[in-house]
Amino acid sequence: MSIRQLPVELANQIAAGEVVERPASVVKELIENSLDAGATEIVIDIEAGGRKRIRVRDNGSGIAKDELALALARHATSKISTLDDLEAIYSLGFRGEALASMSSVSRLVLTSKPAAQQQAWQAWTNGRDMQAQIEPAAHPDGTTIDISDLFFNTPARRKFLRTDKTEFGHIDEMVKRIALSRFDVSFQLRHNQQLVRQLPIANTPKQRQQRLAKLCGSLFAEQAQRISVESQGYHLEGWFAPSAGCRHQPDVQYFFVNGRMMRDKLLAHALRQAYEPWLIDEKVPTYVLFLRLPAEQVDVNVHPAKHEVRFHQARQVHDWLLQQVRHGLQAVEQDPSAALVTEAGHHYHSHDNDALPATADIPKPRSPLLPNAAPSRPASQGDWRQLVPQQERQQADHRWQVLRVIQQRFALLIDQQEQLAYLDLWPLYRDSQAHKLRRSVDHGLAGQPLLVPVKLNVELAREFTAIDRLAMERLGIHARQEGRSVVISHVPQMLRRSDVPAMIADLVKQWQRLSNDPEQLCQWLLQRQPPLTMSTTEAEQLVIEWQQQGAPQQWLQPLATPEVTDAAH
Missing domain, CATH: 3.30.230.10 (Ribosomal Protein S5; domain 2)
Known part of the structure; x- marks a missing residue:
């Protein structure tokens, strides 16, 4: 076949394959155009999950009559004009492809009126004839883009759309993301004429x-x-x-x-x-x-x-x-x-790398052993414990509080009588984790993506693939075949910092024993965890749980407070 120039319609549909993935992609591009036009009010109307209709209306700067047809042409934009502009892009859009791509796979009507223009004008295309038709219209200052029958002329693309509920879910998520980035703009989202989101401008x-x-x-x-x-x-x-x-x-x-x-x-x-x-x-x-x-x-x-x-x-x-x-x-x-x-x-x-918030005044303990240690605030003196449910605080406040965490393992505690004690956090943490792990293992662990996927050697890959894939995924371990090897892409959150090949090798070696005993599997997961780094907040939560369980003493070591006498006597 000889080389030839593609027709404009075909070129636009190919470009649309990159820009217009689904209805949510259309909504994203249209809202970004509105924001680039300086809009402060954006209204989005959706019908049938976007496959039937997508309409976005704004109060932005509008498009002049003599630029309407050009706005629907490929690589036509008001946002950049030179290579230097491409080196420093401040607008959300800049390629001039979105409207042309949309018009090639839908029936598009563009209506706009700049404030300086007396009359609003309308341009429309039907997805086949790329020559826009222009006619007068009634419209306030701003722009409305109305897209109907998305992918009507590309049945293969339309076939891959999901249910209306799923497609609208993607649209709602897209609107949510954009609304989080622009508190100075009001957004209204409707689906099948039902109001879904009403977000007024949020300046305070x-x-x-x-x-x-x-x-x-x-x-x-x-x-x-x-x-x-x-x-x-x-x-x-x-x-x-x-x-x-x-x-x-x-x-x-x-x-x-x-x-x-x-x-x-x-x-x-x-x-x-x-x-x-x-x-x-x-x-x-x-x-x-x-x-x-x-x-x-x-x-x-x-x-x-x-x-x-x-x-x-x-x-x-x-x-x-x-x-x-x-x-x-x-x-x-x-x-x-x-x-x-x-x-x-x-x-x-x-405002600089080293500045941290100043610590509020905290009551100091009068213990002569640690005269400069600062205990955590009682609940009545501050609200730092708002993350702990009130019922738990009431049950746990009766005795021990955390002064500090030492070597990221031991909690130094003080009670209301200023008695001091050490609490070993590691076995307490592992015991707490074991209870949670038993529930998680029953329902399946969530896999977390590795920054750099790990490729197993051929021998280990062969042993790994002999294990049921679904069983591995329930453990949060996701893998894909690459030739004769296997690439591990996800592992449980608790094992993300572990040596993945060594962990997989140990799992394969012990799988026959672990697969038949959930308790052994939980213990194996806990043992494979990298060394813990315990923060003060985590220690406080563990101490609360420990006291709720009756404060078992096997991990608590009382610390005698030395008697201090006046040196002058």
């Missing part, structure tokens, strides 16, 4: 907290710590959950770079590392964070749907993000009373 801290609760849940909004850090030309702000408020599913993990929602392995790895010392029980980092940096330091033109970015100084960004989030977590986890309570929740604020 209280209003932002209300939107956060609507989109991420009231529990996250109540527990989340506010962070605002700026140094080295980077600015990080947003909310992160303390370890006790983290979830078991990654459903609240939102990260934005220069206002753009990202799924970036580098950023995700930095956040996992920041949380690693404190996360237990299969939990994952939970956050809504916004990173701003000079536009010339980040390349957003590396993914068809702009889901990924490339940083010019990737290692520096990774390490800076890791350091700032870990500082914020340390301020909360190691000294919960240091968090500053505001009407929008807790707040951690810094």
